[in-house]
Amino acid sequence: MAAHKFTVALIGNPNTGKSTLFSALAGIRQRVGNYPGVTVEKKIGTLRGDACEYELVDLPGTYSLAPRSPDEMVAVDVLLGNVAELGPIDAVLSIVDASNLDRNLYLVSQVLELGLPTVIALNMCDLARARGIQIDVERLSAQLGAPVVEVQANRQLGVKELKEQLAAAISAGIPAARPSPFPQAFQEEVAALESLLASNEIRARAIPRYLVERLMLDTSGYLQRALATNGFADVVDGHLKLARERLAKAGLPVPAVEAQARYGWVAQMLTGVVTRPPERIEVRGDRIDRILTHKVWGTLVFAAAMLAVFSAVFVVADPLMQAIDSGIGWIGNEVGARLDEGPLRSLVVDGVIGGVGSVLVFLPQIMILFFFLAVLEDCGYMARAAYLMDKLMVRVGLSGKSFIPLLSSFACAIPGVMATRVIENRRDRLTTMLVAPLMSCSARLPVYAILIGAFIPPIAVAGGIVPLQGLVLFAMYLLGIVTAALVALVLKRTILRGPTPPFVMELPSYKWPSPKIVLERMAERAWAFIARAGTLILAVSILVWAASYFPHHAPEIEASLGPRVHQLELERDALVEHSPAREQLDSQINDVENEIAAAYQRNSFLGRLGHWIEPAVRPLGWDWRIGCAALASFPAREVVMGALGVIYNLGSDLDVGDASDQDRLSARMRAAVWEDTGEPVYTVPVALSIMVFFALCAQCASTLVIIRRESGNWWWPAFTFVYMTTLAYLGAMATYQVGSRLPTIF
Amino acid sequence: MSLLAELPIGSRARVRSIVGSDELSVRLMEMGLTPGVEVALVGKAPLGDPLELELRGYRLSVRRSEAARVEIESPLPAIH
Numbered sequence: 001m002a003a004h005k006f007t008v009a010l011i012g013n014p015n016t017g018k019s020t021l022f023s024a025l026a027g028i029r030q031r032v033g034n035y036p037g038v039t040v041e042k043k044i045g046t047l048r049g050d051a052c053e054y055e056l057v058d059l060p061g062t063y064s065l066a067p068r069s070p071d072e073m074v075a076v077d078v079l080l081g082n083v084a085e086l087g088p089i090d091a092v093l094s095i096v097d098a099s100n101l102d103r104n105l106y107l108v109s110q111v112l113e114l115g116l117p118t119v120i121a122l123n124m125c126d127l128a129r130a131r132g133i134q135i136d137v138e139r140l141s142a143q144l145g146a147p148v149v150e151v152q153a154n155r156q157l158g159v160k161e162l163k164e165q166l167a168a169a170i171s172a173g174i175p176a177a178r179p180s181p182f183p184q185a186f187q188e189e190v191a192a193l194e195s196l197l198a199s200n201e202i203r204a205r206a207i208p209r210y211l212v213e214r215l216m217l218d219t220s221g222y223l224q225r226a227l228a229t230n231g232f233a234d235v236v237d238g239h240l241k242l243a244r245e246r247l248a249k250a251g252l253p254v255p256a257v258e259a260q261a262r263y264g265w266v267a268q269m270l271t272g273v274v275t276r277p278p279e280r281i282e283v284r285g286d287r288i289d290r291i292l293t294h295k296v297w298g299t300l301v302f303a304a305a306m307l308a309v310f311s312a313v314f315v316v317a318d319p320l321m322q323a324i325d326s327g328i329g330w331i332g333n334e335v336g337a338r339l340d341e342g343p344l345r346s347l348v349v350d351g352v353i354g355g356v357g358s359v360l361v362f363l364p365q366i367m368i369l370f371f372f373l374a375v376l377e378d379c380g381y382m383a384r385a386a387y388l389m390d391k392l393m394v395r396v397g398l399s400g401k402s403f404i405p406l407l408s409s410f411a412c413a414i415p416g417v418m419a420t421r422v423i424e425n426r427r428d429r430l431t432t433m434l435v436a437p438l439m440s441c442s443a444r445l446p447v448y449a450i451l452i453g454a455f456i457p458p459i460a461v462a463g464g465i466v467p468l469q470g471l472v473l474f475a476m477y478l479l480g481i482v483t484a485a486l487v488a489l490v491l492k493r494t495i496l497r498g499p500t501p502p503f504v505m506e507l508p509s510y511k512w513p514s515p516k517i518v519l520e521r522m523a524e525r526a527w528a529f530i531a532r533a534g535t536l537i538l539a540v541s542i543l544v545w546a547a548s549y550f551p552h553h554a555p556e557i558e559a560s561l562g563p564r565v566h567q568l569e570l571e572r573d574a575l576v577e578h579s580p581a582r583e584q585l586d587s588q589i590n591d592v593e594n595e596i597a598a599a600y601q602r603n604s605f606l607g608r609l610g611h612w613i614e615p616a617v618r619p620l621g622w623d624w625r626i627g628c629a630a631l632a633s634f635p636a637r638e639v640v641m642g643a644l645g646v647i648y649n650l651g652s653d654l655d656v657g658d659a660s661d662q663d664r665l666s667a668r669m670r671a672a673v674w675e676d677t678g679e680p681v682y683t684v685p686v687a688l689s690i691m692v693f694f695a696l697c698a699q700c701a702s703t704l705v706i707i708r709r710e711s712g713n714w715w716w717p718a719f720t721f722v723y724m725t726t727l728a729y730l731g732a733m734a735t736y737q738v739g740s741r742l743p744t745i746f
Numbered sequence: 747m748s749l750l751a752e753l754p755i756g757s758r759a760r761v762r763s764i765v766g767s768d769e770l771s772v773r774l775m776e777m778g779l780t781p782g783v784e785v786a787l788v789g790k791a792p793l794g795d796p797l798e799l800e801l802r803g804y805r806l807s808v809r810r811s812e813a814a815r816v817e818i819e820s821p822l823p824a825i826h
Contacts (some may be wrong), residue, residue: 063776104800218766219768219772258775259780319769383807504806505806506805
């Protein structure tokens with residue numbers, strides 16, 4: 001058993017193979033969570049050493065330890081030992097990309113200033129060699145005053161030596177103070193600021209030197225607000241202004257002085273350590289990149305790649321979803337057959353098993369999408385996608401990084417919302433998350449399909465070239481996109497207003513995606529969905545089941561139809577099995593039972609609510625049945641078919657993808673009339689109004705739960721629900737009111 | 747004096763300075779765009795923006811508006 005537990009923080013630039021190293025070190029022994037109050041993911045793994053055990057904390061990839069927001073502050077807080085749950089950090093493991101040492105050492109210079117035992121892992125040496133870069137590792141280690149270990153994270157090479165060096169660094173204790181990379185005058189100003197802050201008696205603990213330095217350098221005002229509180233703010237503000245003026249006069253303007261000093265330090269460290277060829281040696285990745293970012297070829301490859309991902313999602317996920325659906329149906333039947341008729345059976349079959357099914361049915365899409373997204377990200381193409389699409393996204397106030405999450409949302413908003421993690425800027429990320437559910441996901445398609453099939457005539461318009469049905473379907477997708485663009489614009493000008501975040505983004509070298517990382521990321525996202533969202537979705541499903549089941553009381557119908565079922569059953573049992581007459585009776589019994597079920601539904605709490613809200617849905621052109629179906633679809637829009645099935649006496653086990661079931665349902669819908677006037681309920685404006693409602697409404701509990709998980713706050717899913725439902729209502733009302741006043745076109 | 751945003755594709759120059767002291771200028775400097783460093787304009791995205799740069803042995807993408815913050819010395823001989 002391990003004698004002692006040490007905490008080690010893993011830090012590095014993005015695209016250095018940090019995740020690969022983390023997984024090489026910690027294996028599958030990982031815990032994933034969130035730091036309180038921020039959207040930063042907390043990933044902790046356990047690493048076994050020879051005589052001890054390490055808690056390995058994976059910090060988010062960053063180019064600089066210069067916090068300008070609570071999210072960026074997390075890494076600094078962890079390193080300074082300010083996160084209670086983790087405690088003090090015993091050592092830092094800093095991973096650097098050997099093919100790109102200059103920029104990677106910038107972060108290392110900040111890490112070394114923290115004064116913690118530090119080990120440097122030098123990764124991607126093979127790429128460096130291919131580029132003709134030679135590194136004297138021993139000399140680099142001597143220059144930095146910290147052990148440097150050559151590793152190949154993707155092949156698990158160097159892991160043993162890394163562990164040895166970690167153990168040695170920890171037992172050696174706090175290293176001797178290293179010379180600061182900053183000029184003397186700057187260091188003196190920082191010392192003066194430090195003593196000014198120390199004179200603030202109210203503060204219980206001294207502010208670490210690194211943070212004092214950051215306070216001097218941070219012109220965004222974030223650290224000033226975070227550190228200098230308690231009426232002391234004005235004094236600090238005045239002091240900072242004067243100090244920065246003095247520094248500017250001395251030729252050390254803040255904040256430029258930092259980059260100058262650190263890159264100067266880097267150049268000094270690398271003198272005699274690195275030899276580079278006079279001209280950049282072109283590797284295969286550079287030649288590939290010329291094609292992938294080419295005006296014509298790059299765009300074509302991008303379009304083809306996106307098309308391939310989507311085809312795969314639909315082609316591969318669809319049969320899996322059908323299989324899960326029928327598997328759940330089979331289990332429901334088997335279990336149902338072993339239970340007595342009554343509330344318990346309905347709870348288990350319709351509530352629990354059906355609820356579990358509504359969670360599991362998303363898994364194929366989530367896993368397949370994340371498989372492709374992880375491949376694109378790990379090979380370095382994700383950054384190119386953002387590069388190619390940036391100009392388009394800037395027009396709605398976002399950046400190219402929002403493109404892939406939004407595109408993913410056309411398959412399903414859940415992976416789309418989870419994919420927003422690539423967006424560093426909090427406001428951009430939230431905006432993307434909040435508009436992602438407006439993209440027409442695959443669950444909306446059957447709703448569009450059945451309404452278009454039933455009510456839009458199969459004619460061609462625009463000179464007989466464009467089929468009208470296709471045009472309406474396209475219009476529904478376009479409606480989602482245009483609404484998302486407008487909402488994003490409004491959000492970025494109101495509640496998520498702020499300066500445009502810098503796009504400045506590294507275009508990493510291409511590499512083969514690591515199968516291990518790809519599978520791990522896929523499994524991690526799938527698990528996150530099941531564990532965090534699954535339980536809540538299940539609870540919601542059970543609630544809705546209860547609302548549509550209870551009080552399960554319809555005395556008049558039971559009195560009039562109950563004996564009829566009994567009589568039909570007696571007649572049937574007298575007939576020979578498999579005879580046509582018997583089958584006919586079976587179907588009659590089924591019809592009557594469906595009618596009873598419809599009566600129960602009408603009398604259920606949900607049904608009563610449907611009747612009660614009829615005045616509210618009347619301006620949308622809807623009767624209480626449509627209102628009821630729309631209400632029942634709030635937890636998951638795909639249940640609308642089942643809900644309509646019950647309401648129109650077809651039974652609840654309608655198969656959305658089944659053409660004959662669709663025909664039966666649309667026949668019932670076409671026959672539906674208003675109870676008071678006898679006019680048909682469904683007209684073209686009504687069908688369009690329902691489609692617009694489903695296009696815009698937040699009818700997906702899973703998406704809302706995932707937004708809660710990713711934003712770390714219940715406020716954002718509540719906001720999403722309210723704004724989408726409002727838009728859906730107004731949009732549907734406008735569609736019906738305008739549509740029903742236009743002269744009939746068809 | 748000229749701006750990086752106006753550099754023709756395929757040419758290179760040394761950075762003279764970064765304009766401003768806000769988050770954007772800090773970010774540009776953190777990514778290695780410091781005075782004296784050599785930077786090449788490798789290409790631009792199909793829609794004309796952002797730009798692809800090469801500096802310190804790696805590729806960096808910045809928007810045209812962001813590149814306008816980078817002042818450069820007179821262009822050096824072309825890369826290829």
